[in-house]
Amino acid sequence: MKLSKKHMWVLVALLVFAVIVALPLPAALTPQGQVALAVMVMAVTLWVSEAVPYIVSSIMIVGIGAVAMGLSPTSDGLYGTKQALREFLAGLATPSLALVAGGLFIAVAMEETGLHKRLAFMILDRIGTKPRDLVLGLILVSAAMALFVPSATARSGALIPVVTGMIAALQPKKGSKLEALLLIVTVLSISIWCFGIKTSAAQNQVALSFISASYGVEISWLQWLIYGGPLALLVSVALYFIAPLLLPVDASEYRSDPALMRSELEALGPVTVREKKLIVYSLALLGLWATEKLIHPIDSTTVTLFIFMLMLLPKIGIMDWQAVETGTSWGTLLTFAIGISLGTILLNTGAASWLSEQTLGAMGVESLSPLVVTLLLSVVSVLIHLGFASATSLASVFIPIVIGVVELMPISATTAIGIIIIQAFVVSFGFILPVNTPQNMLAFATGGFTARDLLKIGLPLTLIALAIIGVLAGSYWQWVGLL
Known part of the structure; x- marks a missing residue:
């Protein structure tokens, strides 16, 4: 054979x-x-x-x-x-595995409620539909998603379908590089904000686990932001300037209607109760992450799992365990743990x-x-x-x-x-x-x-x-x- x-x-x-x-x-x-x-x-x-x-x-x-x-x-x-x-x-x-797991679970909540779509179209509606405006909008969407979804893979899985749908609505002409530009900017900005925010990527937790084991030092969410945020911001600025230059697109190559994103946003309908709950939980999670070691002693992993627990409870929750079970990449978690x-x-x-x-x-x-x-x-x-x-x-x-x-x-x-x-x-x-x-x-x-x-x-x-x-x-x- x-x-x-x-x-x-x-x-x-x-x-x-x-x-x-x-x-x-x-x-x-x-x-x-x-x-x-x-x-x-x-x-x-x-x-x-x-x-x-x-x-x-x-x-x-x-x-x-x-x-x-x-x-x-x-x-x-x-x-x-x-x-x-x-x-x-x-x-x-390890606590790092629990944080990654919690991040994947919260990403399921984003998918279940469709809040990621609303967030993307809200930002793009306010930015505009010119090529450089679209690039800026997608960078901002990726940065915003990184604050609330602690998994680069989950963010890409949520955003790429939104971007492809957006591209279809823009109706680019044959031969236009619009699709290439927007997809590449999306994934590169997702990677950029992996190092800007502590809770945005599994590899950060790997490094932090080794630092903790070797030096007994814990890096807070805010400390990481102080160190990595400026790097992510500067690299994002570089992406904003070089991407439209290296893959040039003219507004005449697609349907650059300023009202386009507004129509996409209106098609989603009014904000649902589950979306409102997820917004509250996400803001609470972000606030607790940012104030770790400042006004409370609770670590990022425990905070994430506690908020996730609330999302599963009757009445105040937004999803059931079956959704988590089917929407989570368990193989990713095992691979992370063995790494x-x-x-x-x-x-x-x-x-x-x-x-x-x-x-x-x-x-x-x-x-x-x-x-x-x-x-x-x-x-x-x-x-x-x-x-x-x-x-x-x-x-x-x-x-x-x-x-x-x-x-x-x-x-x-x-x-x-x-x-x-x-x-x-x-x-x-x-x-x-x-x-x-x-x-x-x-x-x-x-x-x-x-x-x-x-x-x-x-x-x-x-x-x-x-x-x-x-x-x-x-x-x-x-x-x-x-x-």
Whole structure:
């Protein structure tokens, strides 16, 4: 039987795992660390090749990793499969997983009530229908949605159908780049606001879990906004200016009727009771997130789950559990949890530190300034991201390596945490290829733009974003105490 390309990649991943485990143990690495590195390389191979679905790769990570680590030697005998399995499933018991789950559940509420459509058309109605106005409107919609929907995938799933419906209503002429422009701006602005708001993306929670485990420090919602908000705002401004220039569209190429969005909004009818309830819950959630550590001690995860609980209660609720059960991507949650587990194992076994010392450490990072190391790591992250289809998976592997790098440097814990947070921002720079993020792939699947269209905007935007990081790292982030 002839093996398919995907089957071949699975065999390659397993072979690479076996080879790394069979190699002589380096002097500075434990047997458990060697297994952790082997599992990491296997996982990266599966993720980059997309040989199997992410949920299947997660199950492979747990099954193969737990057996291999359990049978690895210690000074007292074998490590034990029960202990190894406990570590590979540890991500299922993290507050970060609960926050991501709560975010996906609230996204279901947006879908159930249709509030996302009303929000989009309200903003666009006030902005206008000229090409640059539409770009600004979609950026604002993405930013607003990021405040209330803590999942980039959920936001894209909600917004892309709205945008495609809007494009159909605009009736672009054949050959117009309007569809490409609007879809690309939508997904890129979704990615941009992933690093602007703490609760807007799963990869942020991955990084925060590792920071908490390594340094015992919790970053509040407002602190993250102070650090990441200006970066997201500046990159959004860059997108606003370069997108219409690189994919030019004239208002004569489509139905640019100022009353168009108003008609779409009126077609939705009056605001429903469920929408009003969701607005109240969303504003309460945002207020509690923003005032964490300022006027109350309740963390973001607990706040999210509490508000979600209210949404399910009789009378005051807005949906039932069946809607949540059918509308939630449970595989996404398991993949997220296993990613946290893998990263934690890389840290706890010393594998991340060893790998950092053998790679970036060999370049003499301990003698470089925090600014130079920040830029160097940012470039490395962008290059690695070209092969990843998930920022969450990238964060699971890359952030532990970053922690290993900063541990080599003679810097304070505050500066070290700052470098890690900035790299958590860069993990969301999936601007270049359709396969870089789920939102890119969802939009690309509509057929509204080509990979070249995305590259034409995404590559310059990435370079501008890296330049902005350099400027902020040398000024603003030092002023606010991040670096």
